[in-house]
Amino acid sequence: MRLHSCGLLTEGGNGLSQCHWGAGAFLLALGASLNPGDEVLLSDPCYPCNQNFIRLYDAKVKFVPVYADTAYQLSADLLR
Known part of the structure; x- marks a missing residue:
């Protein structure tokens, strides 16, 4: 498993991948996971x-x- 600079975790075959718009991906990931x-x-x-x-x-x-x-x-x- 690898934590990318954009805040996404990737592991072989799980459908997640590194992105090139780190701040936007981080914002979306926070919105999906924070309460x-x-x-x-x-x-x-x-x-x-x-x-x-x-x-x-x-x-x-x-x-x-x-x-x-x-x-x-x-x-x-x-x-x-």
């Missing part, structure tokens, strides 16, 4: 529009700081 009051973890820093997309669906954003030593990526250790 009001849900909490979404985002790395800080992150793409600025992502927090607005999440808030559009009345979900809450919780930022997780990331640094150069983690290559600015979330990890299981940071989420604990």
